Amino acid sequence: MYSISFDDQDMIIRVPKEMVEPYSLARFLGDIATRALTKETSFAEVSEVIKRQKRLDELPKGIELLRNPDFNKSTAFTEKERDILGIRGLLPPKVHTIQEQMMRVLENLRRKPNDLEKYIFMISLQDRNKTLFYRVLLENIEELMPIVYTPTVGQACLEYGHIFRRPRGIFITPQDKGRIVNILRNWPHKCIRIIVVTDGERILGLGDLGADGMGIPVGKLALYTACAGIHHSLSLPITLDVGTDNEALLNDPLYIGIRQKRLRGPEYDALLDEFVAAVNHVFPGALIQFEDFGNKNAFRLLNKYRDKVCCFNDDIQGTAAVTLAGLYSALRITGGALKDQRILFLGAGEAGLGTGELIVSALVAEGVAEEEARRCCWFVDSKGLIVSSREDLTEHKRRFAHDHPFAPDLLSAVELIKPTALIGVSGRPGMFTPEILATMARINERPIIFALSNPTSNSECTAEEAYRYTDGRAIFASGSPFEPVEWQDKKFYPAQGNNVYIFPGVGLGVIASWSRLVPDEMFYVAAKTLAQMVDKSDLEKGRIYPPLTRIRDVSLRIAVSVAEVAYRRGLANLPEPEDLEAHIRSLMYYPDYEEYV
């Protein structure tokens, strides 16, 4: 009735003609003895069929399938799938393509009265159908990034408890001490490669939002998938809810976090230690991205863990790379060299000092002495210009404290230092006043003005102000996007200087090589790679970053340069593929429906 024979390579199985359809063939293989065989098939084909069968067995069936966002295709389920998977009649009869579904999503989205409603709509789509969510996001990245990310995600975090629908990610509180491993094991996906974690103390420039900061890890990870093709099942957003010092939240009945003041000191550190160890136990080698921690903890945690586990701090290191890349591009317009710049930062926190240190590393790599490199970077914090006579400086700030007269505010610092570039990372809106912008324009033919604070409401100036008060000569970038500006018959295209150009590519490179650590050099190569991807036509429009529509390509190139660092430094835990770019490209997930049967 049937026969199984072996030649040199393959096992040959003869199966009846009606069994060639994969699903029934797979079923048949489970019951092989009772069937007649007439068609030849190879072992490779059979194992493929068995894999499909296993996948089918794992798939939820019936109504559960429609409710599962990982597998749901909604009206795109085929006729055959509707029959075999028990959903016939549970959907309207018309089978739609993903393109038609996208049309419907966009029509509904654009009907929403404001951006927060659009955010809620997109998040609900993510809850229903992840494939469709990521496809819509990827294909409309310029329109939708401001919705799922800054600025709208900032508004969403401010109102998180009020717009809350379904839980996402994992929440860990001090009461979970001693059982974090068990909590991580509750996550339904077992192969986690990347975690974005916050404790909610400095959410964008909005301050302490406690557990409501969960919108940030969720948003960043959505961008890992859209911008770098890291499959969503490999990532996990986590909030360490250690309390909040935000009184308004503590008094808000709809606040989603624990009602206590922030945990600090040794107990906080012990919780973090347990968290990092638990991640390495449950998801060995997973990349931990620290995001939007308060200043003191951000630097401390990075210093503590950077040489021990695979981790980085996006606000310190990712921001540094995107800003350095922006400077490289801006210098292609002004014609200057990095070593000749006087860069004045408003804000000497995570973003500012992180960028300063990366600029110093870049200059040292170019052969400039460290002392000289440091003198390119100047900082103003909430107390004024950072100079060596100040006695209130932290160790991180002191590294940039120069022997120089003190200036109490930004305007006087600009007058004294005569910077070629002004970089806002203070989280304080409107700090680049018309007078300061005009002074920058008086000092420089093409002043470099980066207002990087997020969200838009916290930007140091608007794009319109930057162009207007510099007579249209500013080379401008902002952390959150601004629309093109028309001024005196000219059209200006503000660039978005945001770490979203960096972290997806860095993450992809790290996880593709299974790098054990994330050294600073990875951010340096990421910055250089990003800057190289800005072409002449971008610069002619005043754009110092590639358009977001090229973000997958950007992330791929950054990933390759980052993985090269991992291999060169002996940090990679995977053998080096012959063609690294092809290998990384092959790992990138493209959101499209799988045929289940």
Ligand SMILES: NC(=O)C1=CN([C@@H]2O[C@H](COP(=O)(O)OP(=O)(O)OC[C@H]3O[C@@H](n4cnc5c(N)ncnc54)[C@H](OP(=O)(O)O)[C@@H]3O)[C@@H](O)[C@H]2O)C=CC1
């Ligand atoms: N575009 C992007 O990709 C990114 C943007 N950011 C944005 O940068 C901003 C800052 O973030 P981060 O560096 O992490 O925050 P930090 O809290 O670490 O640092 C803020 C800095 O701003 C200074 N500052 C606050 N108020 C004033 C003021 N009135 N005048 C002068 N300086 C002031 C603080 O001074 P002091 O030290 O004296 O307290 C501090 O040095 C946020 O808005 C964030 O959204 C951050 C990461 C990425």
Ligand SMILES: CC(=O)C(=O)O
């Ligand atoms: C972009 C970002 O990481 C921030 O504003 O914190």
Ligand SMILES: [Mg+2]
């Ligand atoms: Mg951040």
